[in-house]
Amino acid sequence: MIPLSFVLAISAVWAAPNTGNPNALWSCLSGKGWNLETVSNANYAKDSTAFNERLSFKPVAIVSPPDLNGVAGAVNCARTNNFKVSALSGGHSYAAFGLGGQDNQVVINLKNLKNITLNSDGTVVSGTGNRLGDLAQAIWDQGQRALPHGTCPYVGTGGHTSYGGFGLFSRQAGLLLDTVVSAQVVLANGEVVTASPTQNTDIFWAIRGAAPSFGIVVSWTYQTVPAPSTVTFQLGWSKSLTQNQFVTAFSAFQNFSTTAPNALGFDGDIGADGNGGISLTFLGVWYGAASQFQSTIAPFLAKIPAGYTLTANNMTWIQQLDFLAGSSSLSTAAPDTLAQHDTFFAKSLMTTGPSSQTALNSFASYLYSQGAHSDTNWFIGFDLYGGKISQTASNATAYTNRNAFITYQFYASSQNSNPPYPADGISFVTNMLNSLEPNPQEAYPNYVDPTLTAAQWKSQYFSTNYARLLSIKNSVDPQQVFSFPQSIS
Structure with missing residues (x-):
């Protein structure tokens, strides 16, 4: 004690x-x-x-x-x-x-710190100044290799890796932090150490889920995999869905996803359609044999409302990343003029199984009554987890929420993306989450929420791993040099 x-x-x-x-x-x-x-x-x-x-x-x-x-x-x-x-x-x-x-x-x-070196054994050493787009392009160019990670090229590898690093490929290849085999870390006393399964093992455990509390990772070494070919698909409706149709479609997504193969990455977006209704769009990538895509997705298509449009295209790995980024290039050499800044509030929710029909009805009711008329620009992103993510024990890394089924991001920005933020924006987003799950147990730390109480973020981000994190923190940084409102302390 x-x-x-x-x-x-x-x-x-x-x-x-x-x-x-x-x-x-x-x-x-x-x-x-x-x-x-x-x-x-x-x-x-x-x-x-x-x-x-x-x-x-x-x-x-x-x-x-x-x-x-x-x-x-x-x-x-x-x-x-x-x-x-x-x-x-x-x-x-x-x-x-x-x-x-x-x-x-x-x-x-x-x-x-932007070095990127792909080694003959498939590992890549990447400085933490790199963005996801530059890392992805470099390992493709140097050896047609791949890593699981998010779709925005401008997101930094440092925080993305530290707190999870989910991408559509994660169901097949794990989180980005699961591919880390070692890291160079500057500790609070200024010492530079290597953290790996055989060196500074407590630090290695802690940085894969909570790195900013323990030091500054100056480079990560990841184990890449051969880049697979893909079938990338989108599905949506040209006409507004009724509230009942929305619930039917989302129920179908949940039910199909409980047995979906790991080779399928599946997510989607919900938003206001501009006509007083709600839009629902699905997006995914099939990493298996192209000939098996149609038979894989068919059970889902059979259960959703009619009138949808499905587009599916065979793509190389790098073409798929460009498509998901909405860009012709993953390079971040130029400033991110499209999303350099925003004025927003966001919350996240990780469910561990399908939401009940009652919960989905409550969720849809809120969206159709409040979301369709909000004075914010809002969206809800949802990602199917499971697969290889859940095959790792919850205490194997500091990142603990391995049993997640679907992760939601509830996000609302000001109308012009500039300050001030609408006075009711935070409550609008909070009530959106509460309409689906009034007692959230897990959240995704890369969608960090500064309004969570200390008890909430410790539990929702780290659960029972927090006690070990605190012990390591007291050992390697007793002066709390690396400190911020939700740092381990």
């Missing part, structure tokens, strides 16, 4: 973060080629603007070291001057935790 005095001491550290002298900090960070930015710098306002502009935090310093030694040096400067540290990879944290999630944080931007 951890002594109460130690727990109180740790709590006191969190209660009074970032109490150092900024001038001493800036002096330590200056003159080392780390591209120091403070509030007086011309680029500070742009570089400190959160992806989610509903939130605003002001770092005491932003540094962009050129290499891992620079990252370690910046961590040392922050620690010795009594400031907390956050690592910034892609910058897409829904709660702006890459900017600290609070003011006066030292932000270490990893954008310069």
